[in-house]
Amino acid sequence: MRRALITGITGQDGSYLAEFLLSKGYKVYGLRRRTSTPNYENLEAVKDDIEWLSGDLTDLASLIGAVHLSEPHEVYNLAAQSFVETSWPQPLLTGQITALGVTNLLEAVRIVQPTARFYQASSSEMFGKVVETPQKETTPFYPRSPYGASKVYGHWITVNYRESFDMFACSGILFNHESPRRGIEFVTRKVTDAVARIKLGVQDKLRMGNLEAKRDWGFAGDYVKAMWLMLQQEAAEDYVIATGETRTVRELLQIAFHYVGLNYEDYVTIDPKLFRPAEVDLLLGDCHKAKTKLGWKPEVSFEEMIRMMVDSDLRKVEWEIKKRPRPLAVH
Ligand code: NDP
Ligand code: GDP
Numbered sequence: 001m002r003r004a005l006i007t008g009i010t011g012q013d014g015s016y017l018a019e020f021l022l023s024k025g026y027k028v029y030g031l032r033r034r035t036s037t038p039n040y041e042n043l044e045a046v047k048d049d050i051e052w053l054s055g056d057l058t059d060l061a062s063l064i065g066a067v068h069l070s071e072p073h074e075v076y077n078l079a080a081q082s083f084v085e086t087s088w089p090q091p092l093l094t095g096q097i098t099a100l101g102v103t104n105l106l107e108a109v110r111i112v113q114p115t116a117r118f119y120q121a122s123s124s125e126m127f128g129k130v131v132e133t134p135q136k137e138t139t140p141f142y143p144r145s146p147y148g149a150s151k152v153y154g155h156w157i158t159v160n161y162r163e164s165f166d167m168f169a170c171s172g173i174l175f176n177h178e179s180p181r182r183g184i185e186f187v188t189r190k191v192t193d194a195v196a197r198i199k200l201g202v203q204d205k206l207r208m209g210n211l212e213a214k215r216d217w218g219f220a221g222d223y224v225k226a227m228w229l230m231l232q233q234e235a236a237e238d239y240v241i242a243t244g245e246t247r248t249v250r251e252l253l254q255i256a257f258h259y260v261g262l263n264y265e266d267y268v269t270i271d272p273k274l275f276r277p278a279e280v281d282l283l284l285g286d287c288h289k290a291k292t293k294l295g296w297k298p299e300v301s302f303e304e305m306i307r308m309m310v311d312s313d314l315r316k317v318e319w320e321i322k323k324r325p326r327p328l329a330v331h
Contacts, residue, residue, distance in 0.1 A: 008078030057101030209274030242285020
């Protein structure tokens with residue numbers, strides 16, 4: 001039976017990847033860090049099928065222990081401080097987890113299980129202030145945030161371990177990907193959650209930042225399959241994973257509000273506080289290499305994904321409204 005170790009398993013991608021690998025018959029080991037309140041919401045369906053290991057990307061000893069206990073054939077490093085906006089007020093923490101954390105895990109693998117295949121979650125944020133469009137594997141990086149800079153470090157240290165120690169280590173340069181499991185702070189989920197609340201009458205306004213930023217948004221469920229495919233190849237290489245279509249945040253608003261019969265202009269206000277110190281204006285990926293070498297392509301369209309997210313948020317908000325305590329009757 002093949003064994004996989006996933007860091008960041010409680011997050012969006014980790015949960016889809018865990019379900020995918022379990023469906024392929026893998027034994028899945030999940031690294032979880034200690035939290036005050038357990039958060040298995042994304043893993044409700046499969047949490048009892050996962051072998052849980054305790055650890056943190058900033059703690060090398062815990063990673064050595066996790067690799068030792070799981071003896072993995074494949075290691076997927078999905079853990080990160082993953083929110084761009086938080087990386088300005090918390091640049092050092094972001095660097096410790098999202099940059100140096102990658103070296104910690106690579107070291108644990110090199111020391112304990114050097115034959116394991118290693119996947120690093122690189123990001124289109126590395127392209128930042130893009131120097132060419134569309135962006136592909138050879139496009140130079142120009143990160144625009146402490147998050148982007150940390151991901152550039154994580155990317156190159158992965159390449160370096162491949163070239164220095166002959167490890168099977170590769171990076172997927174994934175463009176933004178979303179789902180009903182996306183964190184609420186990211187723009188797609190912030191919008192679909194607000195659309196549901198406005199439609200159901202429990203919110204009346206939505207404060208937004210830069211509506212002109214463009215992103216190449218795909219569906220997370222499609223993207224985790226590409227991660228697995230990368231580790232099944234003869235040689236370790238890096239791949240861009242994207243849809244090849246870009247949309248503005250404004251288009252996202254139009255589509256999401258229109259789906260429930262509303263006009264976003266009646267609800268959205270612009271809050272200058274939500275603009276970033278440095279913006280990534282345009283991301284558009286060219287995934288030709290993944291299509292030809294991995295046989296991968298995106299399946300879910302942007303509109304389908306946004307509808308799926310709005311539907312899911314409508315269900316969540318309806319449930320929240322139902323379980324609210326009723327006001328006491330006044331006699
Ligand atoms: P999430 O934010 O949903 O998940 C992040 C995960 O990392 C969580 O499981 C979190 O655990 C864990 N984590 C955070 N800090 C640590 C730490 N110090 N030690 C161990 N675990 C930690 O991210 P996504 O699933 O969206 O993304 C997965 C990866 O892909 C990330 O590396 C992200 O930066 C990268 N990426 C994502 C893209 C996207 O559009 N989604 C695009 C390109 C790259 P906890 O539950 O305890 O908080
Ligand atoms: P990112 O590409 O990893 O930074 O993903 P996000 O979903 O956080 O942001 C995508 C884009 O949406 C960025 O260009 C943001 O500036 C823009 N944006 C506009 N308004 C908002 C907002 O209210 N929240 C977030 N998170 N992003 C916003």
